[in-house]
Amino acid sequence: MECLSDLWQNVVRHLSYSPSEPMLFSSGTFWALFIIFLPLYSLVRNRHRQMTLFVTAFSFFFYYKSSGLFVGLLAVTSLVDWTLSRILARTKKHALKKLCVGISLATSLGILAYFKYANFFLWNISAMVNGNFQPLDLVLPVGISFYTFQSVSYIVDVYKGRVAPTATWLEYAFFLSFFPALVAGPIVRADYFLPQIREKRHVTSTETYTGLWLIILGVIKKAIIADYIAQYNDLIFDTPGGYSGFETAMGVIGYTMQIYCDFSGYSDMAIGLALIMGFRLAKNFDFPYKSLNVTEFWRRWHISLSSWLRDYVYIPLGGNRKGTARTYLNNFITMLVGGLWHGAAWKFVFWGAMHGAGLAAHKASQPWLRRLPDNFVVRTMSWLLTMLFVTALWVFFRAGSWSDSWTILHTAVTDFSFAYAPAFASARMLWLILIGVITISHAMPEGFWNKIGDAFVKAPWTVKLFVFIAVVQCVIELRSEDVAPFIYFQF
């Protein structure tokens, strides 16, 4: 009886919200839940109402596990948006349409602003008036930045007639809360996703195993590579100036790889899960560190965010339709917004501003850049400059403060010596190997990875099982006892 009691209590504990144990795709709890979810989903997959109800309920539970009672906020936000979208679509009065959009944006962005930026705003006001700043006791609901942007895209698309409002609140709640993309993206667009909810889903074995392959890739990137190399990178960023230039430079390079593996790994898992369910989410990363310039970088990095910023910030500001100077300004403002989206701190604003300046500089230098020959030397130099620019700016993204960022960059540049390399390699061989693995794999052509994926999909069931077990055991071997949440989880 005591055994059953312990079992029941353990189940209840794992199903209850715990701030220190958020629901992650790479957790045992999610694994067990998905085993239960899948057969039930298969029963209702092509029954529209039951499917939307079941998946929405599961998504809300997933969000509850991640963010506790903030699931109520998600529900209220979705209800407000949907109601306004229905009014907006039915009315012919232009003023009322604008009012509905205004209220929806004010609600969504207002909630985001309150939870994410209130303390930042108050701190800056306090600093200006030499006041005594007492931060509000606010907890940021997980994923609020992502679903707020989805909500904005929906109401704007309905307003512009690009998409029809959903017939039921349940459909809209499904779109907003779709659990694979809920807490860390990709940002799902209404015009791309809503038709998929209404269609019948023909899921094939190829698609389910392709989804599994993407999940395995994501787990390798996030739970093996990113989590392991983070252990060293965190040392460097948490003790700025406390290590040699070589070690610091390695930490900076390591973080560049870590953030890519962490975020793209999560995106892979999200896309894989969605594919298993018969839904297609757009690619979110396209080998960004192959980019030869900043413009290309932003076509390959966090694609769902950059395209959202393009469509809902850059183009409404005028895009490139109002002259050269205004184009540069619009780019700059768009990237400022992008930087601020990542976090409520001046370092994120700086990061966004510098990327905006980089984009503007690249555009401005197009006339003479086009005169350069397209050869190996030029391409290598372009790649190197782009990587230096992106890598240096990641320091501001990660470091604890403005001064820490400069200390790290200063140490990496002025104290650098290859004399540390042999000792470093000796002490950190596995770290170097993982950096090497991700660097080489990033350099491989996409076709190579497609072939590997195809081979996995066509392999016998036992081989797939073995690969899955081997990957999970690798995660266990390399993990610390703790959970390192996805870097973008906090957004």
Added chain:
Amino acid sequence: MKRFRHYAGLWGILASSFIIFTAVSSFDSISIGRHELKSSGLSQAIFGKAQTEDVQSAPVFENDTVSIVQSCNPEPVPVDTAAQTILIIGDSMLEGLVPRLAAYSDHNGHKLYAAMWYSSTSAVWGRSRKLQRYIERLHPTFIIVSLGANELFVTDIRRKRERYVRNILDQIGEIPYLWIGPPNWKADTGINSLLRDATADGCFFLSDGMQFRRAKDGAHPTRESAAEWVDSIMRWMPESAAHPILMDAPSEAKGRPVKLWVHQPDEKDIDPDLK
């Protein structure tokens, strides 16, 4: 069944591997060659003893570790004011402890050497001769050990870990030492009481029950919180340690050890007699 057809293979993989990992984790240890596989912990998570609430909110009973450790404190002994060669060994908690400890060392004229072995446990150090080699090389006059954080949830811990803890203490020998207990973020399965029993009176600092601000992983104290942790230990030391050394509060917030060695989790250094 027809609707489930396309998912059957995938579901089979997920379910089979879940069952395999749960079953394997119920065994004490499984080795492949000389490598002991780490456990997924699924068996413990599902069938293990249900964990109580966070230790901070748990009531303190008469026979719990806190009161027992407090009752073991010896009479205060005079502080050793001589310059020390301090060696600190342990797991990743050293990331937070070492910078502040180095500041104390610098301020008080000591030399601090640090050996951090990521993901290590008492078993890892206890099976190894690394500590002995550090002692032979550095001739420390004071040793600090920070281990236990990676074994908070080990089942049957006394049987599994006591001999390794004692081996570490044997390697330390007569050198004055302090074992800093792990900064629990959940109730443990017995590591703190094991350490309390194995160490000499006044040589164990109980960190369980202290309030920490945690890093994003929910376990490691933040840098600031870890510095406060060191400050607490140094305030405790003069009145309660078996061999207190001079550790006046420094003006600098952090420092650097004379040398920091970092060992990776996969490093092999096992004493064949202790496998």
